[in-house]
Amino acid sequence: MNTTKIKINSWENYDYPINNQLIVATHIETALKSFWIDTFDQLDSADNYHIRIQFKFLTTESEYRSLSYIQTVNHTDLERLINNFKEYWDLRNDDYHNTSIKSIVFTYKILFGKVGSRLVQHKKVINSLKAPFKFGGFKLPKTMDITKWSGNIKFDEDYSKAIVYINKSLREYHVSLFDNYQEIKIIVNNDVLLEFTDTVNDVYDLSSFTRTIKNQNYIFVNGELIVKQIDRKVNFLNTITKDESLSDNFITMDLETRTIEGKMQQYCVSTYYEDGDGIDRPRSFYLSDYTTPEAMMKDAVDSLLTSKFDGYKVYLHNFSNFDAVFLIRILSELGQKIRPVIRDGRIINIALDYGITKYTKYTIYFRDSYLLLSNSLKDLAKNFNVENKGLFPYSFVNDPNIKLNYLGLIPDIKYFNGITVEQYDEYCKTIHGLWSLEYQTKYYCELDCMVLYKVIKTFSKQIFELFKLDINKYPTLPSLALAIYRSNFLKDNFKISLIDGTMYNDLKKAYSGGMVDVYKPTNEPDTKVFSYDVNSLYPFTMRDCPMPIGTPKYFEGDISKVDPNAFGIFQVEIQAPDNLKYPVLQTKVQTPNGNRTIAPLGNWNGWYFSAEIYNAIKYGYKFNILRGYIFNKGFIFTEYVDFLYKLKANSTKGTPNYLIAKLLLNSLYGKFGMDPENDKHVIINSDKAKEYHNNFVVTNVIDLGNNKELISYYKPVSDKIENNKPSSKNISIPVALAITAYARIHMSVLKRSALSSNLDIFYMDTDSLSLNGELDPKFIGTELGKLKLEHIFNEVIYLAPKVYAGKTDTYEYVKIKGLKNPISFDEMKPLLNKGDSLQINQEKWYKHIDEGLITVKNEIYTLMITDNKRELLFNETGNFINTKPYVLSNGLLLTNKDNEQ
The missing domain is CATH 3.90.1600 (Palm domain of DNA polymerase)
Incomplete structure (x- = not known):
């Protein structure tokens, strides 16, 4: 007997141990009567109370399994409830015939007042799609022919309805008969436990039919269950409205770096925007005016943290892979709240809140323009007919003997990357007097900012003219492509289902x-x-x-x-x-x-x-x-495709519309395949990190070295609602x-x-x-x-x-993934010999977000034959001559020895 004090209006559990026995009807009756005596009967004036109760059991693995839905009954309804719970177990027992059961459990709440008893019908065929469907546990007939059901049949006068009284059971099947289907209710003591519909699939064979229970279908052929089917609740991709106007609230920024003793160091920062009156507003910050690169960077960023730039987007070309390494620590110190969006290791967006008071709050956003326009700035300048990038001797500043205030001769052509003698001569003609490193750096950096600004402005205008969308709302090209699709091409009847959770895990x-x-x-x-x-x-x-x-x-x-x-x-x-x-x-x-x-x-x-x-x-x-x-x-x-392909076909190659069409054609599909469960990221004070470790699964922590931490995390699976709430992610x-x-x-x-x-x-x-x-x-x-x-x-x-080369009468074509420095066809040719390799020295960058720097090292790239996709075949002299497919046995790769056997 449970001796727990009886509580009113509180959810409690009542355990009835059965010591790992199989549940039978007598267990349910005894357990429920015991519960009634230990709880309900202990109340004064028990008839003035009602109870909400659910039938469960506890496994030996300490897992609770629900067998019924919550029932609402009065003190006088014990027998009805016993019969109800017995029928629930009768419907479900085959699902759990191999389960070790520790105790029967009743979850209940006693409330004051007498109510109309409400025994709820059985609504689910299965507990969850995580486990396979099991139909046998329901003990329902496998034919539509009610004369073959195990019971006595009573038809009404016109044979449009019938009742089948099941042998040795309180169950009754109430059947409404129609031409090609029938509706059935399972009733016990006037309570409906289950409803379903059987539909004929073969008029000559009533054992070939489809049984529908709520949103689930069971398809039988010749009395055998062939397919079990259930509708999954999903949301659908919806349309969005077009924008009424276009904003020019953005700034461009660029950093110039030099590499000294293997470490990249920022030595110039420039910003650029146009005032409302169209006046250019460039500004530069140069390292010689500061004690450290960090001080220079802080001053540059701080110059943007004014009320004027609230809501502005700051674009840097290749921000996610380069500039962000230097900027994250700086932003973390200047912003009152930092909200980064990081996906696949790339920083998509950083929202920086500043000027927060009781009455104000400002936000500025740092983004990567390369994620919108994935071409080099030099090529974009040509595509958008903008004044081209200038020339600059990048490697000149890498000489530690060159001072930042250098004033003297024009650097030699060897310091300029990939230019011809003619281009160098033309550049020299533009220099009058001594060549100033500070002046030329600022000019070049500001020119890059100006070129990027005008490219983005032209791109923005073209997108707005074509699709009536403001690009500044979308940080990446795939997100922009999806917005264009949703606002211009998505129809209500397309019904694109939004998928996450268990279904996503299957389909991926x-x-x-x-x-x-x-x-x-x-x-x-x-x-x-x-x-x-x-x-x-x-x-x-x-x-x-x-x-x-x-x-x-x-x-x-x-x-x-x-x-x-x-x-x-x-x-x-x-x-x-x-x-x-x-x-x-x-x-x-x-x-x-x-x-x-x-x-x-x-x-x-x-x-x-x-x-x-x-x-x-x-x-x-x-x-x-x-x-x-x-x-x-x-x-x-x-x-969508026809519009863009026509736009591309009718545009001259190298023009804005041609590039826009080409980029958008190839950027939409990948957006649909993104993982809905990406990590979230936050930059917080180190003393608050404990909250995230206690409440989330923390996947990565980067100590920024300034009492700030960049934390990547996600919610534990147990905290997520699986399979119940349809996804709202696009x-x-x-x-x-x-x-x-x-x-x-x-x-x-x-x-x-x-x-x-x-x-x-x-x-x-x-x-x-x-x-x-x-x-x-x-x-x-x-x-x-x-x-x-x-x-x-x-x-x-x-x-x-991704590693190959070809040779024609007039040119060579060499493609090697991961190799920065090109090699010749003839250098690759010896690699067809087994065991031969080519070692190539190349520069590799290592990013250190925690230190705000990039180190540069020379490393060896080894090029050789690899067999990671097919089995390689060699002749007797060790020459690579052919390949053949790998062979799997039950999903496992067979070795050469296995194949020989």
């Missing part, structure tokens, strides 16, 4: 980029290699392919048995054909070189877009569908993964055409391929998705993904 496993593989490393002397690029591959798939939209429906089972053309994203078991030269499906596996995305043979389990599955079937792949999500289809990007990974999957399908069609023409493929990248012959002319053209012949090589070398 199907999100993969382009296929990048070396198939054959080099060509024979008399063989030409034709290198093709696809014209706007992702915009092509966005325009021409249907996207997953609408309310997602989660299912378990082989959906193809009830819908051979099901459209969605599925988890499948895969068996690849044994003899496929160029596999078309890729997966992530552990290789000798770490986790890699490869296109293997063999068998494995993974998540894939349905269109990619159906395409792979054409190549001989076999699939067993396990579960997934089905969607509706919609062509949602046609107008992320739709089904759309993103469909776009990349369609792109791989398109490339697989090109590979198949090459095979049918007996052509060998040497190399393939996301949107390009190289082979020993010309492709069918039907694939060539200037339209979206068509190919352009970029090179005809006499000789090629493909060492690894």
Whole structure:
């Protein structure tokens, strides 16, 4: 007996131990009667009270499981409640037949007053989508033929209704009969526990039907449950209004640095803006006027922290990867509150609050203009017809013997990067008298600021004229592209579902980029290699392919048995054909070189877009569908892509509209595939860091060395509401993964055409391929998705993904990811020999946000053959001659020894 004092209007738990036995009906009755005696019956005038109560159990793992919803009953309703809870257990017991149960638990609250008893019907088929659906526990009939249900049947006079009295149970099935469906209520003592609808799928077989319980469907074929399906609650991407006006509230800033003894040091800062009257307002700060670079930087930033610049955006080109390293510590000392936005290691935006009093608060924002316009400032000046960047001897100031007040001869041409003698001579003609380092630095730095300001202003005006949006509201090009889409092209019927939580975690496993593989490393002397690029591959798939939209429906089972053309994203078991030269499906596996995305043979389990599955079937792949999500289809990007492609086609290359169209065409899709659970970031005083460590999962801390810390954190999973509240973040990974999957399908069609023409493929990248012959002319053209012949090589070398070179009669083309200094084709050629490598000395930057500096070191870059995507094949003399796919067995990589066996 529980001896706890009876509390009124307070939620309590009552435990009835059953010592790891299986729950049976007598346990429920005994436990509830015991509870009634220990609690309700202890009250004076118990009939003047009512109770809210829920039936649960406690596992031996100390986990609570709910079996009923909260019921509201009076003291006199004990027998009704016993019957109600027995039926709940009868419906659910198969779900927990393997669960070790410590005790029956009643969660309850006793309240004063008598009420009308309310026994709530059973609303859920499952507790959570985190666990598989289990239908057997409901003990519902697997046919629509009520004459085969285990009970006595009573029809009404016109046979439109019937009651089935279940044998040895208080349950009654009340059935309303219609032409092709029937509605059923399960009733116990006049209380409705469950309602569902059965719909005929085969008029000749009542055991082939669909059972609908709330938002869940159970599809039966010949009395066997084939697919379990449930609608998932989601929000949809909504439209936004266009802007009525355009703001010019922005400033540009630039830093100049020099490298002394391996450390970069700021020695000049400039800012630039235009007053409302159009007057230029440049200003520079030079290190010779200060004791330290930090003092100079503080003065420069502090000059902007006035009420005049409240709400202004400060743009620095390449801020996230360069200037921010020097500025974060400075901003943390000057701002009263700092709110950085950091994604994938890049600083997107820093909001700095200042001038906070009882009556005022000002904010200024520091942003990276490169994230809006991802070209060099020199190229942007040409594209936007702005006065070009000047020339400056960058490396001249790296000489520690050169003083910042240097006044003398013009520095030698060797100090200028990548200019011709003619350009140097023209530059010298502009200098009259002695060359001043301070004057030239300030002039050059202010010129950069002015060029960037005019580029952004022109870009802003063009975007506003085209789309009526203010770019200063959007820190990155993808965010601007999404805003353009939502304000100009999104229709109400597109229904783009916003995804996060468990569903995102499932679907992201199907999100993969382009296929990048070396198939054959080099060509024979008399063989030409034709290198093709696809014209706007992702915009092509966005325009021409249907996207997953609408309310997602989660299912378990082989959906193809009830819908051979099901459209969605599925988890499948895969068996690849044994003899496929160029596999078309890729997966992530552990290789000798770490986790890699490869296109293997063999068998494995993974998540894939349905269109990619159906395409792979054409190549001989076999699939067993396990579960997934089905969607509706919609062509949602046609107008967006057509508008921008037409704008690009009608604009001269190198003009603002041409660049705008090109950038926006390729910037939208990735926004849909972003991770909704990015870390948050804050800069706070060190003595307040404990609050974040106590309340959040802290993933990183950077001590800024000034009693400030940059903390990265996220909320623990247990604090998140999973699967209940639809996402409000503008992320739709089904759309993103469909776009990349369609792109791989398109490339697989090109590979198949090459095979049918007996052509060998040497190399393939996301949107390009190289082979020993010309492709069918039907694939060539200037339209979206068509190919352009970029090179005809006499000789090629493909060492690894993103590492290759080609040679024609007139030029060499060398591409090596991660290598700053170019090398020649002939330097790469010996690397086709097994074990040979090329060591290249190159400069590498190391960023130290905690110290506010960048160090520069010379390091060795080793270039050699790598086998991280396919197995390499060598001839008897050790020459790299071919590759073949890796083979998986149940998802694990087979070694050479395994293959030999």
